[in-house]
Amino acid sequence: MKRSVLKLVQQVLNNFNLALTRPNNNLGRERYISLSERMDYTRTATLDLLAHEIIKNNVKGQIAELGVFKGEFAKYLNRIFPDRPLHLFDTFEGFDVRDVENEKKNKFSTGDQNFSDTSVELVLSKMYSPDKCLVHKGFFPNTTAGLSNDLSFAFVSIDADLYQPIYEGLKYFYPKLSSGGYIFVHDFNNQEYSGANKAVLDFCNENKIPYTPTADGWGSVVIAK
Numbered sequence: 001m002k003r004s005v006l007k008l009v010q011q012v013l014n015n016f017n018l019a020l021t022r023p024n025n026n027l028g029r030e031r032y033i034s035l036s037e038r039m040d041y042t043r044t045a046t047l048d049l050l051a052h053e054i055i056k057n058n059v060k061g062q063i064a065e066l067g068v069f070k071g072e073f074a075k076y077l078n079r080i081f082p083d084r085p086l087h088l089f090d091t092f093e094g095f096d097v098r099d100v101e102n103e104k105k106n107k108f109s110t111g112d113q114n115f116s117d118t119s120v121e122l123v124l125s126k127m128y129s130p131d132k133c134l135v136h137k138g139f140f141p142n143t144t145a146g147l148s149n150d151l152s153f154a155f156v157s158i159d160a161d162l163y164q165p166i167y168e169g170l171k172y173f174y175p176k177l178s179s180g181g182y183i184f185v186h187d188f189n190n191q192e193y194s195g196a197n198k199a200v201l202d203f204c205n206e207n208k209i210p211y212t213p214t215a216d217g218w219g220s221v222v223i224a225k
């Protein structure tokens with residue numbers, strides 16, 4: 001395509017607050033998630049790259065997501081790591097009133113987004129290998145009670161939107177993260193959920209842990225070990 005045409009397309013997209021981005025066409029391997037099915041190009045492309053590091057470097061450990069909703073991100077985790085247990089933590093009924101009260105008290109968010117329109121059955125129906133899914137339905141971190149202390153994780157997605165579950169998620173998962181593993185926290189640069197940013201900063205500063213912001217749609221952050 002001619003440069004002038006691309007420039008015009010870019011200008012039109014800018015009017016809709018959208019950006020044109022060039023995917024990496026020199027990966028030298030097949031993508032785990034094809035270009036046509038990406039929900040947020042940078043988010044899933046970053047997952048693709050991080051997952052490849054884990055696979056290439058033979059990083060041991062299980063996979064988890066805290067904040068699953070309808071499973072639209074979790075389905076990629078399950079497909080990329082079909083042989084690893086995938087822990088799915090969610091109320092599957094939306095935000096808990098205890099977390100929402102904390103959000104309002106601290107003016108992090110209104111906490112009024114409704115995530116109750118989902119079910120465990122719906123999520124499992126999207127999975128490539130549902131037999132590998134371990135569902136922990138209920139209020140996090142209470143749902144970690146009784147899990148083995150020996151669990152270790154290679155990749156964890158934290159997408160719970162609110163301060164308290166994100167902070168608790170980092171407290172639970174970071175010590176269990178394998179060397180070479182990653183925690184991917186959504187909403188780090190999303191002012192609509194400012195508690196996400198504060199939870200990451202509080203946890204990382206308290207524990208002197210570095211983090212890397214990414215440029216996806218809601219500003220996810222990567223925490224590596």
Ligand SMILES: C[S@@+](CC[C@H](N)C(=O)[O-])C[C@H]1O[C@@H](n2cnc3c(N)ncnc32)[C@H](O)[C@@H]1O
Pocket residue numbers: 066067068069070071072073074089090091092093094095096099115138139140141159160161162165
């Ligand atoms: C933005 S949605 C997750 C979206 C999903 N990761 C995706 O990419 O499609 C946030 C989810 O976090 C869950 N959540 C928030 N706080 C929670 C808590 N304390 N315990 C369990 N689930 C929680 C909500 O129920 C909601 O389903």
